[in-house]
Amino acid sequence: MDARSDDEIRADLSYLFDKASQALAARMGTVLGELGMTVRDYCVLAKAGAHELTQGELAEMALLDKTTMVVTCDHLEKAGLAQRTPSPADRRVRIVRTTEAGDEAVAKARDVIDDLYGEVLGVLTPEQRTVLLDALMKLVTHGGPLSAVEPNPHAPRRKRGA
Amino acid sequence: MDARSDDEIRADLSYLFDKASQALAARMGTVLGELGMTVRDYCVLAKAGAHELTQGELAEMALLDKTTMVVTCDHLEKAGLAQRTPSPADRRVRIVRTTEAGDEAVAKARDVIDDLYGEVLGVLTPEQRTVLLDALMKLVTHGGPLSAVEPNPHAPRRKRGA
DNA sequence: TATTGTTATACTCTATAACTATA
């Protein structure tokens, strides 16, 4: 939803970010799809492997709604990549653990993503790579002009104070 | 849907692009919302002003589906920013023209977007700005590794050959 | 009473399909 005519593209930051984001997400979706995963599956699975995290903790880390997390976990379990087990300490919460297949899948996913990133960044000079990543970090991290996800007051879909 | 743990962020291109894209889109949505426009409205309106374009031509330029274009035009007309008039040459097609209010709105929108871009890019050094934009262009434009929107074969929602 | 996870559901967005009118 954001294309400008060619003569406008040159200066259009929004177009450049959108295109880069969408195209890279599409390519990640393709290579991860070949491993039976979505990008979101991978984000959750990669975090779940390392620590003993509950669904809620994982949801917070991945910036997912808890109901979206349920769907994601359902999918990961059905695919045999993760398992939910009730915590003995608090029987309300469920720990998400990767299976062996899940760990292998994460490892493979890391490889294909590394390859992809290498291919993408490979068209840049080393100096361009460094400056690009530094600049993006500066914009995006805490305090930068693209850090706070200030909610658009005119946006739809917000029923209560939440 | 794409947050990594902090120690992973450093190298995560996908996270950086997504965050930058989403945050900038949110900020554009906010400032354009104050003018009664969505980002998509602006994209269409800015193109409609210049030339005598039909809905279909505008849809193609803005990479919108023609049915989405109908909704957008409905909104622009209701807001008094654009008007559709049947072409005398071909009575099937409708020319989309900006109203005076629409031209003013585009001008104001250009201003607030310029201000916003200035604020965002202002945190970078001139050299960083140049390299960032050059590098993004290199990735995104024709032939770059993020140019083709290769459809993900595992993605949902595709019924026929179209 | 508060909290974790689940289910049900509603809302938005976008795109396909079918339709009207012109060509």
Next chain:
DNA sequence: TATAGTTATAGAGTATAACAATA
């Protein structure tokens, strides 16, 4: 028959609301 625009609708994604079990 093909094309521009419209309408209707279905699909996917996500978030709110209500609920069950547990604390």
